Amino acid sequence: MRDTLRSYTIETRLAVVLAVLCVVLSISAPQFATLPNATSLLNNSAVNLIWAVGLLVVLVAGGIDISFAVASSVVQYVAAKMLIGIGGGNWLLGFLFCGSLGILLGLLNAWLIHGFRIISIVVTIATFNAFFGLLMFFSGGRNIYNLPDWWTARIFIFEHENAQGIWSELTLSVAVMVGCVVATWVLIRRTNIGRQLYAFGDNPEGARRAGVNIAVMQGVAFGWMGLMAGIAGLMQVNIVKEVVPNALYGRELDVLAAVVLGGARLGGGKGTILGCILGVMFVAITQNGLNLLGVSPFAFQMIIGAAILVAISTSNIDLSQFFRSKEARS
């Protein structure tokens, strides 16, 4: 048990902070600890969490991706045009189109990074701009409203009406999010491919000497990120019922902040699904809580920034060592 806690220090700390936050909010904001609020929190976090687990895979493999949110927009737009073009399609085709388009965009990043030996932050800042520029150029910034019915249909996986007649619902995006989280966990934790991703992120030269195929690892990491970006794009349309080319611009930094907050190491080799979930939930609950308390939305950005600084600056302090040295002195 102690070992487990030790190897998950950041996650444990974040969980404690999150629990305290929830208790404080339940007391100070009566609407917070209600079923309708909880379900809406989940619905609103679904897309972020899908991105987050994709980004986690990239971070674990020692890379970073700035382009994924814009990539989701590109996928939405192209998929909408194609699906309308073939007369509507259905969910299966939607997943197929969006997933493979996302993978293609991810593989483009991987190819640029590996093929030209450019560091990932430079490549993905470039593709972020290129994706967004191309999208705005071809779409002219115009939204698409006349989407196929299946895509914009409200599908609930859970419904409940309370005594006041307020509905609590979980949308399809939550189920898809759970699927993405589980699949990513299996990939990075339970397969040899995932463990090679960690090793590659941790010590690229050591991994290369051990015979890890570096090109494939980059492809898997960014391809998975792309797949998640494609699925996130698909589900975001299902939530907002339109394709708005610039709707997701800027979301990448919120997701990156959440994943880093969850203990993923910039530089690779470290990061867990649990931390990722906690990080995304921390950001979401903070925002939700401040909203309920009627605090200015600008305070939210400030608090997230401060939280990241605190999390990163304290993550190197090992509390167990602190106690040990105290014992030695006394």
Place this chain on the structure above:
Amino acid sequence: MTTAPAERFALRLHKVSKAFGGVQALNEVDFEVRAGEVHCLAGENGCGKSTLIKTVTGVHQPESAELIELFGEKIERINPVQAREKGVSVIWQDLALFPHMSVAENIAFDDLVGLRPRSVRYREMITRAGEVLDRLGVRIALSAPLNDLPIAQRQVVAIARALMNDAKLIFMDEPTASLTQSETDRLLDIVRKLSADGVAIVFVSHRLAEVLEIAERVTVVRDGNLVGVYPTDGMTQARLGELMTGHHIENDVAARDLPDAPVVFETRGLSRHGEFEDVSLTIKAGEVLGLTGLIGAGRTELAHVMMGMRKADAGTMLLNGADYHPGSIRHAIRKGLAYVSEDRLALGLLQKQSIEDNTVISVLGKLTAATGLISDTRKAELVRHWIRELGVKIGQPSDAISTLSGGNQQKVVLAKWLATKPRLLILDSPTVGVDVGARAGIFRIVRELAEEGLAILLISDEVTEVMHNSDRILHMADGRIVQNYDPRTISVPQLEERIYA
């Protein structure tokens, strides 16, 4: 072994050659390792040792080779994965492990390599890793992340990883470079155990004492040519050093008396809680004071206090007879102290920067022109001066420091500090990872500096090094100075016995 005595070979190479560009890295070299033998591969940096290892493990392909034979099987071409499958493992100096992954996963990592997706069985991994550690007689928490372990245990993890692949021939590249004496002894015990199990070990080390202790035979390579293969019985360090460098190396006690020299630095009852107690010592101008003892004795901590990096709890320090209270390392440098740290790679040098920038980093303030900006001419002058003075072998001053050998890097560190014109130079384990010829060069410089009147504190846990280069020796144990020796009245074995007793 009774049926085929001594003639079973793990590896046989005959007339192997390899060139890079115009440089002949290996010139018709023969190399043979018997099964279960501990064999040392000795030579100076750049002599072709690494090329030889890389050729056997398939990282490089030889230009020509009369014979390459692994475990009695003739081999035409080999790649690293095949070499591993055949039972050849290399433990590189940087270990090539994964710091954030668990010990068990590091040991069993090679099972995970490959693109055929399969599930990871952690329980099985932990069992197998545990079995290997048991075989080595070592206890390490298998679920701990690797970077929680001290470097000596990481070395053991690297060995365990090699055994996990059923290695029958293990190359160890400078395995003891960053280990203390007692850690080294434990590692050598493991090597003996492996050898008794029939695993052949090729040991590459700059520390000749341990080479002679552990190996049965030693192959010496110089400038890509085979010098010879010698039994270690009857071999001395001095003879081996000569074979490696081709020069006669002076290895004699050279202690001097300095009755008239003024005291430069003095401590009285200096203490820092939990690190060292009541340390009183004096260093005279022109004197080389050796400070030895086991790691953890408080030697480096003492140096840190002298340099103002930590504060003493009690006691005083005197510099040229005046009270000295360094508030920071900058203060200590201004007062004329210089410190060559023990971890040259991480702390002493900016690895990615150029040789010239590394040389002048500590004196940038003195290089300013009238404009207040750094003067390139004065910088170049200073760099030229020290490169010539210390005989640093370099290509261009603008080359990255990482292009230099360990010995030459250490010289640049020296130059950096000497440029500050110090009155007291503290050398903390100055020859870690430095080969035998370069060591001699460094100590020749140290000797010259002392002759010019510089006071030098030489911290080292290599007894021979302290014996041959100090005027006086202090033995530190558990934070206290326990004894004061004159190198002329004690022998290396006697001193070793007192330190390790």
